[in-house]
Amino acid sequence: MKKLINAVDSVLEESLSGFARAHSDIIQFNQQPHFVSRKNKSENKVALISGGGAGHEPLHTGLVGKGMLDAACPGQVFTSPTPDQMMMAAQTVEAGAGVLFIVKNYAGDVMNFEIAAEMLDCPHETVLVNDDVSLPKDHSTGRRGVAGTLIVEKIVGAAAEAGADLATCKKLGDKVVNATASMGLALTSCTVPALGQPTFDITDNEVEMGVGIHGERGREIMNLTTADELVQILAKAIDEDLQPAKGQRVLLHVNGFGATPLMELYLVYDIAAHFFEERGIEIVRSLVGNYTTSLDMAGCSITLTLMDDEMLQYWDAPVHTAALRWGI
Amino acid sequence: MKKLINAVDSVLEESLSGFARAHSDIIQFNQQPHFVSRKNKSENKVALISGGGAGHEPLHTGLVGKGMLDAACPGQVFTSPTPDQMMMAAQTVEAGAGVLFIVKNYAGDVMNFEIAAEMLDCPHETVLVNDDVSLPKDHSTGRRGVAGTLIVEKIVGAAAEAGADLATCKKLGDKVVNATASMGLALTSCTVPALGQPTFDITDNEVEMGVGIHGERGREIMNLTTADELVQILAKAIDEDLQPAKGQRVLLHVNGFGATPLMELYLVYDIAAHFFEERGIEIVRSLVGNYTTSLDMAGCSITLTLMDDEMLQYWDAPVHTAALRWGI
Amino acid sequence: MDRAIGDGDHVTNLLRGLEALTKQNDELIQLDWSAAFMKMGMTLMSTMGGASGSLLGSMFVSMGKAAKDPDMDLTAVSTIYSAGVESIKARGKADIGEKTMLDTLIPVMQSLQSDAEQNADKATVLSNMKTAATQGMQSTKDMLATKGRASFLGERARGHIDAGARTSQLILCVIADELSKN
Amino acid sequence: MDRAIGDGDHVTNLLRGLEALTKQNDELIQLDWSAAFMKMGMTLMSTMGGASGSLLGSMFVSMGKAAKDPDMDLTAVSTIYSAGVESIKARGKADIGEKTMLDTLIPVMQSLQSDAEQNADKATVLSNMKTAATQGMQSTKDMLATKGRASFLGERARGHIDAGARTSQLILCVIADELSKN
Ligand SMILES: Nc1ncnc2c1ncn2[C@@H]1O[C@H](COP(=O)(O)OP(=O)(O)O)[C@@H](O)[C@H]1O
Ligand SMILES: Nc1ncnc2c1ncn2[C@@H]1O[C@H](COP(=O)(O)OP(=O)(O)O)[C@@H](O)[C@H]1O
Ligand SMILES: [Mg+2]
Ligand SMILES: [Mg+2]
Ligand SMILES: [Mg+2]
Ligand SMILES: [Mg+2]
Structure with a gap:
């Protein structure tokens, strides 16, 4: 294992400490239990x-800030957080307007968030993200939540910022x-880090x-x-x-898993954009980069969101986080 | 070689095509010869x-846009562009206010830009970036230009946007x-891609x-x-x-070379920030991420810029490029 | 251990939890069974993370709630343990045959229940418990997973023992071995 | 070829340039020496990129400027070639002994110049040219690099032949072999 770390046990701590230092203008970091929260709390806003x-990374810590997450x-690496973290973060x-949990659909995440929610004594709702179509819709645990999570967080974050109430945020x-x-592939x-070796073996000509x-x-x-065939x-x-209709406006997000250079991600974007445009779909917004990563994995995923006026307006709304920023 | 590409010869073309599509709101792509330029040209501004x-990537194409580069x-991959590209881009x-070339100090880049400049019939200046202190100051070809280039482009880009003339931009x-x-390490x-194998061999316990x-x-x-020792x-x-004085304000930039996850980059930032703060240096701005990359190389570099009021003001000025955006 | 069909963190998660428990050993010894289970549950819940953290945490909290009697006879143990296993079933929306830790935990529950009814002697109870745990663990090998991460792999998960089933079996066998010593 | 001490693109750059020249073959044949060299220079300059692109481009452009006479005797060839090499020295701010293509090109220049003075016969000229190129190329092996990418490596560059010196030698030897055929 070749990593810029000091010790397997302290990676997370030290990395979060660096993150907190580098972005101390917009976030603060709570040490015990771990959570990152927005520096400036606005009253009467649904807390995401x-x-x-x-x-x-940057998911989710890099998406905390104005117009997106509150905390x-x-x-630990690839391990669901524990209920006390969510409880403390929520508190x-x-x-004054309740809490919206945005949870990627994994047994561990779901259960730990559930336990936190059960102990919480303020109004709360949960949006479960399950955008991974590599699994059938009727999969026994439901589909996983992957790179689409960022899009949910951006759009709902903007709605909350604009004053939408808890029920509206949940519905959106x-x-x-x-x-x-x-x-993804x-x-x-x-x-x-804790494992010290690749999680799976794969040969030079396998995907x-x-x-x-x-x-x-x-x-x-x-x-x-070829990239053409894979994409x-x-x-x-x-x-x-999704079966988008002709003329449907979409957001196309090409996400890298951490070790795939932008050069390849833009090449993938080109192929994907071509694919959807050929079907008469209108790509109105794009996002290309390493946003929902798997440490140092090479590969990418494609995410498509069917957009309407409301979603577009919230996507375009100002956002100021470590990883996503515009309009501010 | 495991890459998301179609063919070694078409990588650059297809990637630029994807880049152009994904950012068609702010840039345009000239096919023959290759260059990327800003969509909205402002009159009487020094062209960078x-x-x-x-x-x-994202250097330099991802840094074209309002408040930064004009083109x-x-x-080709790791190969200096040819003079006709710079000529056409300049034209x-x-x-109406002249052209400022920002060139990383490599024999190939310097000579190709030089040839372009010699053929150009409008006022022009060149800023040579040579920030890599791994080489001695009196190195026979001078030091290389590396991740500091982005900082030069941002600050001078803001000055040009604010109306500074060619001589002022050059001096800044x-x-x-x-x-x-x-x-870097x-x-x-x-x-x-064209080589199909790693450029150098390195064992599991070497840096x-x-x-x-x-x-x-x-x-x-x-x-x-350990990261501590390496950083x-x-x-x-x-x-x-640089020998910064106590109390000196600085910008600290931790740059990833493409395959190093943010988790490690923030850990590196933590160590570096601690190092400089201990010496009484005041970190007033930070930038952490993969900005000046080497395809899929794992590793990082640290860049420090001694800031004054003018530089801070230009660093903070609005910028809207594919890779760097704030205030707009 | 869950490298083949999970995300490779199960053992690390468990060790982190056990380490935290070890640190509280002195404190835990002072408490009655109910409070001790409760505290252990809260500790596992807030240190392990992952699916197994919430599940084992829930298990011990429920065991704490069920452990009202200071007297720990076999029936009490069986009742308390069953309450723990039921809470995992409820929290995980899972049951036997889904290639999870429940494939170890449920057979042990059944073995304890029937041994309690039959008033079996300690050696028999412990030996039955180990057999149930080990057979249960092994049964996961040929299963398709319908819960947990392994479920994403479909047929590719077959042929691998579930990590949670394996660690549960290990722990239960260690407990049985310890109890048989005194 | 410049993998060991460069960035590994030199051969690719050169091949891209040569391929572009090959495509223009029919056109180039129509031109006089001066125009042909000029065009070749511009083509290399705008297709190769890298250090070698600007250098070889400059070389051919300068050779085009120097090739005024349609008559190509040895003196003319030597003069034209020398003009090309001088332009590389000027553009690259480099000279012999810096572990670059100049370590091949300059000895060949010297060999041509002295053979032109002595009015050597064709076979001698070509054989001297090959010897000079090959010895020059080989001399780069033990040099420290002071120009180009290899200069960043300090002592680590020693023991490796410079890529530009090697390709220049190859090209010059191929030319010599071709010329000796007719
Ligand atoms: N819904 C569930 N019900 C019961 N046990 C489960 C469930 N989901 C996962 N498990 C158990 O948890 C184990 C994985 O634990 P762990 O690796 O710590 O969590 P994660 O899957 O979040 O990485 C699996 O091997 C399985 O035995
Ligand atoms: N300043 C210079 N003067 C003469 N030759 C040079 C100079 N710099 C580099 N070279 C030659 O160019 C070769 C490298 O060419 P190439 O790989 O195409 O360019 P780059 O170094 O830009 O990757 C070197 O092997 C060397 O022979
Ligand atoms: Mg996990
Ligand atoms: Mg090169
Ligand atoms: Mg796991
Ligand atoms: Mg090279």
Whole structure:
């Protein structure tokens, strides 16, 4: 394992400390239990809280700030955070309008957030993100939440900032989830510090197709082929799932898993954009970069969100976080 | 070689095409010869042009836009662009106030920009960036230009946007260069598509210390040790070179080379920030992320810029590019 | 251990939890069964994380709630343990046969319940418990997973023992071995 | 070829340039020496990129400027070639002994110049040219680099032949072999 770290046990702590220092203008970091929250609390705003295992940076800590999350609870690497983190975060950022939890659909995340929610004595709702179409809709645990989470957080974050109440935020969150589909592939595994070796083995001419974001294996192993062919598989799965109508406006998000250079991500974007435009779909917004990562995994995912006027307006609204910023 | 590409020969073309599509709101892409330029030309503004081999994305194409570059000329991967690119870019973006070339100090870049400049018949100046302190100041070709380039482009870009004339921009550029020092290390090599294999071999417990950004070997091979020790070496070299006074305000930039996750970069930031703060230096601005990359190389560099009021004001000025955006 | 069909963190999560418990050893010894289970549950819940953290945390909290009697006979142990297992089933919306820790925990629950009814002697109870745990653990090998991360792998999960089932079996066997010593 | 001490793109750059020249073959044949060199220079300059692109581009442009005479005797060739090499020295601010292509190109220049003075026969000229190129190329092996990317490596560059010196030698030897055929 080759990593810029001091010790396996202190990676998370030291990294969060650096994050807190580098962005002390917009966030603050609570040491015990761990959570990152917005520096300037606005009264009477629905408080948005997300979280999950670390190792997906900038998700979620890098998305805390004006117009997006109020707090993020990072667990250990790829390990769901614990209920006390969400409880404390909620108590800190709740501002009289209730709490909205945005949870990626994984057993661990769901259960830990659930326990926190049960103990909370203010109004709260949960939006469950399950955008990964590599799994069938009727999968026994439901589909995983992956790169679409950022889009949910941005759009609902803007609504909360604009004064939407808890029920409205919850409804909007569910709408975005239903309008969003993602699928990813991996060229390499990632190496979890505590494990010290790649999570899975993969040969030089194999691709893991339909992967999640925790270094777990994908739906199937395929032969490494051209970007054209690989991206078509992702795009087709998304297209079949969302079945966008001709003329439908969409947001196209090409996400890198951490070790794939922008050069390749833009090449992937080109293929995906071409695919959807050929079907008469109108790409009105784009986001290309490493946003929902799996440590040092090479690979990418494609996310499509069917946009309407409301969602577009909230997507465009000002945001000021470590990883996403415009209009401010 | 595991990459999301179609063919070695078309990577650059297809990637630029995707970039152009994804950011068509702010840039346009000229196919023959290659250059990316700002969509909205403002009259009577010094035109800033940079360029260099591709593979460092988001540098430089991702830094074209309001408040920063007017054009960027990407060469083949790690290969200096050709003079006709800079000539055509200059003719396209020149707006009555002359052209400022921002050139990283590499023989190929310097000579190709030089040839372009000689052929140009409008007023022009060149700022040569040579911030890499892994080489001695009196090195026979001068020091390399690395991650500090972004800082030069941001600050001078804001000055040009604010109406500074060519001589002022040139002088400011030189001032930023003199106030900036960088040094980097690599944990892995990168793989240039045309080469199909890593540029250098490195074992699991080696670090290349003092690397440039083209996958070339560094100053020396060291044993892989803790992040603390490695970052100290980088920080010390920078500190000795710039010799900042106590109370000096600085911008601290931790740059990833493409395959190093944010988790590690923030950990590196923590160590570096601690190092400089202990010496009484005041970190007033920070930038952490993969900005000046070497394709899929793992590793990082640290850049320090000694800031004054003028530089701070220009750093904070609005910018709207693909990779750097605030205030707009 | 969950590298093959999980995300590779299960053992680390568990060790982090056990380490935290070890640190509280002196405190825990002072408490009655109910309070001790409660505290252990809260500690596991707030140190482990992951699916197993919430599940084992819930298990011990529920065991604490069920442990009203200071007297710990076999029936009491069986009742308390069953309450713990039921809380995992409820929290995880899972049951036997889904390739999870429940495939170890439920057979042990059944073994304890029937041994309590039959008033079996200690050696028999402990031996039955180990057999149930080990068979249960092994049964996960050929299962398709329908809960937890392994469920994402479909057929690819077959042939691997579930990490949670394996660690539960290990812990239960260690407990049985310890109890058989005195 | 410049993988060991450069950034590994030199051969690719050169091939891209040569391919572009090959495409213009029909056009180039129509031109006089001066115009042909000029055009070749511009083509190399705008297709190769890198240090070698600007240098070889400059070389051919300068050779075009120097090739005024349609008559190509040895003296003319030597003069034209020398003008090309001088332009590389000027553009690259480099000279012999810096571990660059100049370590091949300059010895060949000297060999041509002295053979032109002595009015050597064709076979001698070509053989001297090959020897000079090859010895020059080989001399880079033990040099420290003071120009180009290899200069960043300090002592680590020693023991490796410079890529530009090697390709220049190859090209010059191929030219010599071709010329000796007719
Ligand atoms: N819904 C569930 N019900 C019961 N047990 C579960 C459930 N989901 C996961 N598990 C158990 O948890 C184990 C994984 O724990 P761990 O690795 O700590 O969590 P995570 O899956 O979040 O990484 C699995 O091996 C399985 O035994
Ligand atoms: N200043 C210089 N003068 C003469 N030759 C040089 C100079 N700099 C580099 N070279 C030659 O160029 C070669 C490298 O060419 P190439 O790989 O195409 O360019 P780059 O160094 O930009 O990657 C070197 O091997 C060396 O022979
Ligand atoms: Mg986990
Ligand atoms: Mg090069
Ligand atoms: Mg796990
Ligand atoms: Mg080279």
